[in-house]
Amino acid sequence: xxxxxxxxxxxxxxxxxxxxxxxxxxxxxxxxxxxxxxxxxxxxxxxxxxxxxxxxxxxxxxxxxxxxxxxxxxxxxxxxxxxxxxxxxxxxxxxxxxxxxxxxxxxxxxxxxx
Ligand code: 5GP
Ligand code: ZN
Numbered sequence: 001x002x003x004x005x006x007x008x009x010x011x012x013x014x015x016x017x018x019x020x021x022x023x024x025x026x027x028x029x030x031x032x033x034x035x036x037x038x039x040x041x042x043x044x045x046x047x048x049x050x051x052x053x054x055x056x057x058x059x060x061x062x063x064x065x066x067x068x069x070x071x072x073x074x075x076x077x078x079x080x081x082x083x084x085x086x087x088x089x090x091x092x093x094x095x096x097x098x099x100x101x102x103x104x105x106x107x108x109x110x111x112x113x114x
Contacts, residue, residue: 002047007098011045020073025058026065028103035104038077042066042101049097051088066101079105 001008010017010029017029020040031039042065048054054062066084074082083104087093 002098005047005096005098007041007043007096007100008047011043021065021069023061023065025061028065028069031102035102036077036079036106036110038073038079038103038105040069040073040103042069042103044099048099051086051099054099062099062101066103070103073103074105077105080108081106 001012006015009015011027017027019027019029021028021042025045026042027045028040028042031041042062044054044058044062046058048058051059070082070084073079083102083106085102085104086100087095087102088099090097
């Protein structure tokens with residue numbers, strides 16, 4: 001755990017997160033400032049800043065959770081599609097330096113996107 005990392009604090013239960021899915025290695029919770037209803041973040045429980053900081057096994061566990069969760073998130077909010085995205089590094093828009101995958105439910109004609 002990184003002391004000053006907000007997502008590590010959510011994983012540890014030190015600050016509240018609205019958990020939607022959990023395995024031994026991965027936690028998924030609702031985004032505090034959702035781009036659409038049901039916007040979910042999927043994170044490795046172990047602190048890692050960038051995608052390249054994950055081992056192949058950790059990346060596989062993360063993607064397995066994304067694979068399982070994406071259709072569930074879509075149906076939970078009756079969406080038409082999901083944008084799945086990672087901002088990997090600050091120049092790409094990463095604001096929280098703990099790897100996270102955005103699952104953003106999308107609706108026909110919403111015209112938006114991350
Ligand atoms: P990034 O720009 O790093 O890819 O995305 C960070 C995401 O984390 C943003 O969508 C932001 O709304 C979300 N976020 C930031 N702080 C918190 C928090 O304390 N709790 C939750 N649930 N989401 C957060
Ligand atoms: Zn962290």
